Every structure is written in C-alpha cells, then in structure tokens.
Amino acid sequence: MAAAEHAAGSGPTAGEYIIHHLTHLQNQKQTAIVDFSVFNIDSIFYAVLLGVVGSFFLWRAAKSATSGVPGRFQAAVEMLVEMVDSQAKGIVHSAQSRKLVSPLALTVFVWILLMNSMDFLPVDLLPKIGEMMGIHYMRVVPTADLSVTMGLSVSVLLICLYYNVKIKGFGGWVHELFSAPFGDKFYLYPVNFLMQMIEFVAKTVSHGMRLFGNMYAGELIFMLIALMGGAFAFTGTGIALFLGHIVAGTVWAIFHILIVALQAFVFMMLTLVYLGQAHDAH
Numbered sequence: 001m002a003a004a005e006h007a008a009g010s011g012p013t014a015g016e017y018i019i020h021h022l023t024h025l026q027n028q029k030q031t032a033i034v035d036f037s038v039f040n041i042d043s044i045f046y047a048v049l050l051g052v053v054g055s056f057f058l059w060r061a062a063k064s065a066t067s068g069v070p071g072r073f074q075a076a077v078e079m080l081v082e083m084v085d086s087q088a089k090g091i092v093h094s095a096q097s098r099k100l101v102s103p104l105a106l107t108v109f110v111w112i113l114l115m116n117s118m119d120f121l122p123v124d125l126l127p128k129i130g131e132m133m134g135i136h137y138m139r140v141v142p143t144a145d146l147s148v149t150m151g152l153s154v155s156v157l158l159i160c161l162y163y164n165v166k167i168k169g170f171g172g173w174v175h176e177l178f179s180a181p182f183g184d185k186f187y188l189y190p191v192n193f194l195m196q197m198i199e200f201v202a203k204t205v206s207h208g209m210r211l212f213g214n215m216y217a218g219e220l221i222f223m224l225i226a227l228m229g230g231a232f233a234f235t236g237t238g239i240a241l242f243l244g245h246i247v248a249g250t251v252w253a254i255f256h257i258l259i260v261a262l263q264a265f266v267f268m269m270l271t272l273v274y275l276g277q278a279h280d281a282h
Contacts, residue, residue, distance in 0.1 A: 014227050021127065021223055023137045024145070040145055047142040050114040058110065081106060087269065091276040097163065101275055104159070105268050108152075112211070113264040115142040119218055119256060123226040143263075144215040146208070153208035156271050157200065163278040176281065207270055214263050218256055225249045 012020065024040040061077035070078060088102040118141045130138040142148045164173045177196045178189040228245040 017227065018220070018223050020137070021123065022139070022219075024139055025130075025135060025137045040139075040147055042138045042140065043142045043145040043148050046118060046140055047111075047115060047148055050118070050142070051111050054107070054110040054114050058106070080109075084109060084268070088272055091272045092279060093276075094167075094279055097167075097275075097279065101272065105272055108271055109264050109268040112143060112152075112267050113261060115148075116215060116260040116264055118142070119144075119215065119222060119260065120253065123222050141215055141219055143211055144219045146212045146216075149212040149215075150205075150208035152211075152267070153204045156207060156274060157204045160274050160278040163275060167279050168281060172281075203274060207267070207274070211263055211267050214259060218259060221252055222249075222256075225252060 025042040027039045027041055028037065030038045058077065061074055065074055065078075084106045085098075085102050088098050088105055092098055092101050121140060126140045127138045130136070139145065164176075168176060175184075178184075178192050180192055181195060182188045182192055225245060225248045228242075228248065
C-alpha cells in the first residue's frame, strides 16, 4: 500500500498520507470556512453514480417481478420493501402519504447503504487509479463528506415542512409554531416559536452529523490499518505490524458491515419518524 510510503523519509509521512486521502477533489480552491461556490466533485460523482446504480437494480427488480416463485434477487428486494413498508405503516398513519413516504424511505436506505459500502474498497484502490488519470485527490465514500449528509438531512427537513403545510394547512402550521409545545397563550408565543426553531435545527443537524461522524471515523480507522500494512511493506521489519494489519483489517471490516447497514437503517428510521411527526398535531 501507499500508506507508509518510503518510511525512510523520502515519501509522505503518515500524517501527510492521511491528509492527502482526506482532501476532496474540488472545482476551485476554498477561500473561506463556508463557501457555497466550492463543490466536492468526487462526492457528487460517487453519490450520483451510486444513486443511479441503486435505482437501476430496484427498477430491474420491479420489472422482472413475477407472481410465481421469486428468484433470490427478487426475494431479497421483496423482503427489503416489506421491511421498509412495515416500518412506514407503524410511523406514518396516512395511507395517502405512504404512497410517497415508503418509496422515499426505501430509496434513502438503499442509497445510503451503497454509499456507506464504498468504505469496503481498499483505501488506495480508486485514488491510485485516479492518480494514473491525472486526478490527484479523490475521496470515494460520499457519506464521509459532511456536505452530502447535511444535504440529505436538509432535504428531509424540506419534505417535513411540505407535509406540515399539506396536512395542517399553512395557517394551522403557523399557529402550531406559536402555540406548541407550551400552550396557546399570547405571552408564550415567542418561547414556543423559539423552541420550534431549535427543534427543527437540532433534528436536521443531528440527522446529518450522526451519519457523517460514524462514516468519517470508519474511514479514518481503515486508513490507520492501511498504514500498519504499509509500514511493514516498505521497511520489511516488524512482523507484528503485518499481523496487526491482517487481524485489525479483518476484524474491523466484519464489524464495519454492521455499521454500514445500521447507519443506513438509522437514517431511514429517523426520516420516517420526522415525517410522522409532521403529520401529528400538537
């Protein structure tokens, strides 16, 4: 691996290696902490690509579905659809709303699962291929990018706002903003409104940060494990490094399977919970 390349000192250090792998391919240099003109091209590319791949397989499953004995692929997709639909029925009680909410939840789960699964690829595989094509920076796990996870959570927020207005009416929703949670008293209106705004912001930020934090940490751990193997490969010493690389890599990869699936499920469930709350009146 390129992890501990030229440990003798002629190549990047471990810190430089990690910084390099945590640098995005961007359309321009970022000049401020918050700069909305800068796009992480690698995250956008892989997120869109995996979205298309996930949509294609779901479309193929729907197109090839039969009323007879299903094949393994169809059976797996049917189990997934039934799982998501049962969760949606338990949280969103409007059958009309579930016509959109259930497919949305399924899409969210499959899309995030695919993006999370990019973490299983060897750390240097795609970046090295990119370097051969003249692309010197590339991050391949879109959900380890805060802009992607916050974009997903803000999208959920906008859908929640839509259902708040659709179910309660614009006037009813505005009245709820000022009358909940402490009661419909004029002197409580400022406090109620402030609490509602805090709730919207807190749910949105925690929704995106939870997914980002877990996947970012997982990406870092895979890099550290790669450094162990790279150190052994380039120095030829320290058999413990090699054994540690194999054992730690195997254990973490197996454990990470649970994290990848669990984080996709948690994000989907929180999406359903927030949409269900948008249907409920205080």
